[in-house]
Amino acid sequence: MNVYDVVRLIPKGRVTSYGAIAKYLGAPRSSRMVGWAMNASHNLTDVPAHRVVNRNGLLTGKMHFSDPNEMEDRLKREGVEIKDDKVLDFNRVYWDPSIELKV
DNA sequence: CCATTGACTTAAG
């Protein structure tokens, strides 16, 4: 199991945080590495990096997309409301793998 | 090998 696998498992219209993924992978303190790993995920096509935001629901990585607007646009298309580069009603759309994917 | 940097998190105010 790696970062990309978890990201791929994120349901449509839901988002999660780097820390949550890191935690699920057994490295709760390696949230930055998750983000770093995502940076390398540009080569992969089926990795919905736009569904991964920081713990505040802020679209921190939007600028790393080919087009920054694409991230929030995709999320909006999935039913996630975005305002000021942040996910509205975050606690509702938040999808924690360590809970939802719980063994 | 040491220093800097970063798609981050947590704690305290």
Add this chain to the structure above:
DNA sequence: CCTTAAGCCAATG
């Protein structure tokens, strides 16, 4: 959820 400070881990210079 806003701000500031400190911690973390890996890649890069």
